[in-house]
Amino acid sequence: MERTEFFETAVQQGFYGNEKTSLWGKKDNVRRFWEDIFTKLLLRPAVAQLLKEEPRLRVVDLGCGSGEGLDLLRHIPLGASPHEPSQNFLLNWPEIEIYDGVDLSSAMILQGQTNYANRDNAQFPVGDLSQGFPLTDRPPYHLYLSTYASLSHLTFPELEHLLCDIFKHAQEHAYVLIDVYGRWSPEWPVYWSASASKLEPYTMAYLYDQRQLDRESVEWFKVSYWTAAELESAVRRAAEKAGVRVNVSAMKDRSILVGRRS
């Protein structure tokens, strides 16, 4: 499939609107109650630190879909327990100077603009990250964010190139959060012996109601599966090329034993 062909269809079918949580769909319970919480807790110390230094944050979301990263950022729990409903989130609208959501898919961008039509500080430019960082003409961001494996749509060299551009663009103190498919996930042992840097098939058939799914018509596309060591090396090489110092503060595995993708 072409790079964004699957996602154009997913938007048309309503998966990127303001969908409620359920057993199926993009915001199914695995995403809502495990993956989202995990990501928010990973973001919390970085956002808390940035807010000590800056009154308002500039954020870019790489492969933003319809603005899912913005929704995550605005719902980072303050309390000790992430499961307690709370109105007290860490980052609120007044503390967001700009959220720029970049995506290659114009259907995603249009959906993002619709979801945040009343927010001037949420912008959705179209951009192809496989060609490097597209917003070099904009002021540096405090947070370069990418959620739910958008960067696995890039090849190994493309991601390294993108990181190099980002490191050149960022100011001295910025955070970069990269989310990619991990090679060693218990969900796909078939890829454990795959050769590094080769794109391998992936499907998002878990979006559909499994009771009605016609397995023959499931769409597949190719993505990169990374090991932590490969990713860390790419980050370090990109930093060296950009001439900056990076601190890899955390490498986390969000996979669970019984996956929704199996």
Ligand SMILES: C[S@@+](CC[C@H](N)C(=O)[O-])C[C@H]1O[C@@H](n2cnc3c(N)ncnc32)[C@H](O)[C@@H]1O
């Ligand atoms: C799995 S979705 C994730 C969307 C969103 N970040 C989320 O958290 O749900 C992957 C996104 O990456 C985008 N994408 C794929 N290749 C891209 C590229 N070369 N440049 C920019 N975006 C790309 C797709 O259009 C899609 O919106």
